[in-house]
Amino acid sequence: MSDTLSLSPPEMPADMVRTSASRRPRTLLYYSLWAVLALAAGIYVVAMTAKPAVLLDWFPALGRSLSQPQGNDARSANMPTPETIQLRKTLIATQTEVRRLRGLLAQRDADLRAKDLSMGEIKRELEAARKSAAGPRSTATDTAANDAPNGALVAADASAEPPARLAATAPGATPAAPRTFELVNATPKDTAPTQTAAAEPAPEIAIPPPARRPAEVAARIAAAQKSAGPIKQIVRATLPVTPGGEPRSSGIETGSVASPLALQAAKPKPADPVTDPIAFGPAVVTRSQAQVGVRLTAGPSIDALRLSWSLMTDRHGSALGALEPRYVTGSSPSAPYSLVAGPLQSENAAHNLCAELISKGIPCSVDAFTGNAL
Structure with missing residues (x-):
């Protein structure tokens, strides 16, 4: 009974005791290795935080791997670099400048076209003015030529030189050259004489008769003539002149006024003025101040x-x-x-x-x- 109630720990086999004793050094080595790795990781983190340049100098491959974008970080891979941003800004500025230059070229072309159109309008107006100025003259000539019969002579430019005709009619002037005539709508004939265009008679102008004096004015003029009477003759007193002697004095003193011719003959002639010789200096050539x-x-x-x-x-x-x-x-x-x-x-x-x-x-x-x- 007592043997069955007593409890004692089971005894372990000998080979199990030996296995546990051999595992203890291996476990210590395992923990030591992990401790070294943890220490290296801590040193790496501290170095990357404090002085990453020193670490990159020691391990260049690490810097290249860090600079390359990783596949799992899509956001960092899509972020543009500063060079890309500057290139985009330059491209946008270039496109803006090209648009501005295109606008300026289009405006310049429009201005040139407008000026060309204005030049064309000015030329057309000038041609129209010339035609309108030459139109009445040619129309008058054509009308006179059509009205004249065959063989009529029409004076060429009959009103071109009125001063020459006036000078030719002046007394003592040299006769002017004969005027030239052009033959319009004529058929050459040797035997038929040249016909002259008959001038149309000038219209008669009715001239009013002169206004007559009223009867009262005529009566007054006649009365004045009757009251005036005959014109009395004025008799001047004269003195008899005896030849070889002086005229008799009648006790009346008379005066006489010399005629202008006698006064001019009695006036002494003035002496010739004395003129000094004129001395000329050396010739000086002055150029014209033309601009x-x-x-x-x-x-x-x-x-x-x-x-x-x-x-x-x-x-x-x-x-x-x-x-x-x-x-x-x-x-x-x-x-x-x-x-x-x-x-x-x-x-x-x-x-x-x-x-x-x-x-x-x-x-x-x-x-x-x-x-x-x-």
Whole structure:
């Protein structure tokens, strides 16, 4: 009974005791290794926090791996770099500048087209004015030619030179050259005499008769003539003159007034004035102070010259901005008006300005600064 109630710890086998004793050194080595790894990780964290540059110098591969984006961090991979941001800003600024330049070019093209249209309108108005000025003259000539029969002579430009006709009619003047005639709507015939156009008779003008004096005025004039009577003759007293002697004195003192011719003959002649010889000094040649300018272009009208001058000053304001525009006439029939700019200080300055303008494609020549204001 007692043997069954007593409890004693079970005894372990001998081989199990030996296995537990051999595991103790291995467990210590395992914990020591983990402690060393933990210490290295702590040192790494402290180094990356305090001085990462020193750690990157020791391990360059670590820096490359850190600079490359990781696949698990999509947000950091999509973030743009400063170089990309600067490149985008430069691209946006370039696109803005290109748009601005395109707008300026479009505006300039529109201005040039508007100016071309205005030039065309000015030319059309000039042509219309010329045709309207030449229209009545040609119409009158055609009408006279159509009204005249075959073989009639029509004077060419009959009213072109009225001063010459007046000078030819003056007494003692040299006869003018015969006028030229043009044969209009005529058929040449050798035997038939030339017929002259019959002039239309001038209309008769009724001239009113002169107004008569009223009866009262006539009666007054007749009464005045009757009351006046005959004109009495005035008799002047004369003295008898005896030959070879003096006239008799009648006791009346009379005076006489010498005639103007006698007074002029009795007046003594003045002596000739003494004139000293005139001495002339040495001849001095003085140059004319004519202003110097440059002749730029020519045009069919003054408005065309104004438009050309505005374009030149817009494009070449540094060279032409300080000059004054004028225009002169007498050029070719197609462009009778010429543009002159000035004044310049000397001919050398004018030549230099012309050389600069010719290099830019503008015609230029040195000329006198004359003409009317543009």
